[in-house]
Amino acid sequence: MAPRPSVIIVGAGVGGTSSAARLAQAGFDVQVVEKNDFAGGRCSLFTDPTGEHRFDMGPSLYLIPRLFEETFSDLGTSLDAEGIKLVKCEPNYRIVFPDKEVVEMSSDLTKMKKEVEKWEGEKGFEGFLGFLKEGHAHYELSMVHVLHRNFTSYLSLLRPSLIVNLSKLHPFVSVYTRATKYFKTERMRRAFTFAAMYLGMSPFDALGAYNLLQYTEHCEGILYPLGGFGTVPKALQRIAERNGAKFRFNSTVKRVVVQDGKAKGVELEGGEILSADIVLVNADLVWSMAHLYQETAYSKRLEEKPVSCSSISFYWAMKRSVPELGSHTIFLADEYKESFDSIFRDHKIPHEPSFYVNVPSRHDPSAAPADKDTVIVLVPVGHISKALPTSSDWDKVVEETRNKVIREVEGRLGMTNFRDLIAHETVNTPITWGEKFNLHRGSILGLSHDFFNVLSFRPKTRHPTVKNAYFVGASAHPGTGVPIVLAGARMATTQIIDDLGKQTPKEWNVSSSELATHRTGRDAMGGIGLLMALAALFLAIAVYLRQ
Template sequence: MEKLQSKKVIIIGAGAGGIATAARLAKAGLSVTVLEKNSFTGGRCSLIRHDGHRFDQGPSLLLLPKLFQQAFFDLDTTLEAEGVELLQCPTNYNVWFADGENFELTTDLARMKTQIERWEGKDGFVRYLSWLQEAHTHYELSVAKVLNRNFTAFWQLATPQFVWAGLKLHPLHSIWNRASRYFWSERLRRVFTFATMYMGMSPFDAPATYSLLQYTELAEGIWYPRGGFQTVLAALQRVGERLGVEYRLDTPVKQVLMHSDGKTARGVELESGEILEADIVVVNADLTYAYSNLFPQTLPQTAKYSKSLRKRDGSCSSISFYWSLDRKVPELQTHNIFLADEYRESFDAIFDRQTLPEEPSFYVNVPSRIDPSAAPEGRDSVIALVPVGHLLESKGFGTITDGESGISREQDWDALVSRARRAVLSTIRARTGCAPLEQSISHEIVNDPFTWESKFNLDKGSILGLSHSFFNVLAFRPRTRAEGFRNAYFVGASTHPGTGVPIVLAGSKITAEQILDDLRAAVPWRGLPSLIRDQGTPQTSATGKLDKIQRPFWGPILSTIFFGILLYLFTQYMNSFSGRHVRINA
């Protein structure tokens, strides 16, 4: 332990990945300092406040709760012990359509049965259960084969075991294609594919594997931390500080410093000019931004890799409105989805043309519906998130799309923000029948792609980092150990395993373990139970006869023998019939 305490770690960025990695490394005995450019921690999971109204700047719903529980469990504590209270939303979403219909996604199976049969009949519900079974397989295999494993070489994708598991994940199918096998109406296909917006992707491009996201909503529910999403990360931060982590806010980093070999990290230089030495540097800043702006470009391979990253597909950006209302809007639930009539065209506009669709789909969150503390009494706080194309240029770099495939060069963001605002307000009024919201907005805050880029250094304003297309996942995704450098690592949305707070928390475990393994140090939580894998496993210590697990044995064998005999007798009968037919003709 004493040897490890002499090892200094600097973490750049106090987002979900940085906070969790800091606590893990401090638990292992390392001396950890976290540097954050902003005056607050949490990154995109931070809060916005105005006159008694509270808004989640980024994520507003908590999925995969077991991954959150695992992070605290590995640190010898729990969410409850740290004062975090999770509230389950009674309804997952209300999905509003232009024809006046709406669909209520819920964990209530009876309610789902009634709704699905209304649109697709009795067989529709049977197909829904089959879809759930497939999505469950995606979920379990992803946890076992991806979220708890690092990918450091391409050959790891070629092992027979992984290939067999990979085929069951349907990575070469799109979410839309797989959903179309189970849902036969356009309405339900849309209901069960819009969740790709979590990854900033189109359902027509996102790998079918990610149906696991909607599965976890329907199987485990959607949760909200009382007090806002940031309370979870604030709790993790407190755990880290108890273990000795130091946080320095308003401390932007200028560059990662290297030893004389140009390849081994030795610390960082701050924008103020201060030099901080370290044995390990972990980057929780946006990965694409970091490779181009924080790492030295003196090595040819580094400059080439940085350029290639900027050419990779990024996730979408968003125009997000944070509205303080002077009244309540009972027509809106906690989570509301408004889908464009021209569904595919709305995604093509975002991902092919990097703009705002003529008729956008969008998400509306009313945190005060589930947590009254989010707004003053008698009022609501409303967040409207409109997915939109990202910026055409990386920060500090000229565009790399000139001369390519006719992408429009015009991105008049003032006009696009105004059009998005009008579309959101008019659509909510038309589909829910509520009184005009614009008359009740006492204050408005807007985050557009430039805001996401400047506030959080997100390359091109892509709110969820790199895309999750086939060649941007697993061993194809940028690795947790910095490419071409020693003693430098990444954690966050654009490195393995991917985007989304619970996935990033799983990634923090992977990164921390890789650092400790490279240092040949003990991993304190290794060998502890995996809550997300082991919960639901039958108790092997159960001794009661009612609890003994007995898989069917003779039943399947006897059934196989019986049907085999029937098949043999039928074959013999057909052969004898064929022989008589030949003799008669003769």
């Protein structure tokens, strides 16, 4: 009997835990090495010193449920069977504008009809439905042609099925531009475009296709796993361990061991060598290329690529309940575009920030004592750069940002003494994000998602020059966000299995067309065939014109 192939996975984030579960299921000897003492990476949980207030470190919006369900189904189980109970957040969120007007977003069409027509007039609901229809098209097309297709070379862009549908994804216009087609008021345009922040991008830069996020919010709802978002990677860890995978925490990888152009394992900081046939890196890709592998011209180019924003995040244990705040509340800046430009063009902290407030105890009582609340505030800010250097006075920056948030919360919601309600505070900044999770420039969502950073232009799931080396995570194809990284884990593990000439587990239902996109030569044939057909057409036209 042939020996089981072995794999070392660097990092126990969502991509690492889901990949571990998949590869263990597929018959690999799997060892996951993680620098922290917990699984989940940014998708993890922590508490205040009393242990009574629980916080989600990062993600708090459970979107695109199909990709979560697919992952657990592929693994021969289900969310319910693994003890993950989902609750629906209704309304989706409340958007509070500077003039104190509130727009309530919901998955209830009756409520949305009333809300949209309040601002857009009688025909406004028709525009809303048109917006959802377009978002649905983007959602379904992306599911097939992006989230279940690999892009191993530039020739992958010439895939006939992609070319036929590419224009329908509106890749050359922004989310905001698409919204102007359906909504006439600035208030509604802002309400239906700010979600580009989920990708760490400005709505004036994010590709039009990303209005699929509004579609999934309104048509599938915003869900939340009871016990916190970190229950998802914890469940994936348990599944992996049931299948034989081993997790090694508090173990920092110093480098990937490369011999004769092949990954052979990893070296830990203490000098210990762990050997394996395959190395799959779930740590931040840009950071990993510069620190875990030998520096190359390609890794230097990656470091210069545009990245998503960072954040200053406040985690507040409150002395009492704050009923003025719902599950999800958005505070939008009056200078909407200028605020985003400050973050994404100038890489600074806007003088008037838009920010997001999450109260997990509103939909999950276990997040705080019965008479108190747990509050999380995420303020998007520029990543580490010349405009916002590591040497900044971060205590001052945090204090100024905290003051702005409290001032806006009190002013817009008619509250007083909000600061006095905070019993304990934890803060994350671009610096701490970078230190805790090795995030390049403290960017919380990896590389940007403009056109030249997606599909074939995004770093691949396979290392460009080192054999048996792979990547999964926010900066690898297909991109950022928990459900998207889950899709990326399916993609990376399918590629690993196929590269070794093995069969993917039947539970995954990997189609032949999906599998073909992992094979550079076979995938390129469609593009080469199309180029040859075009060349023949141009030649025929040239011959005809010369007659």
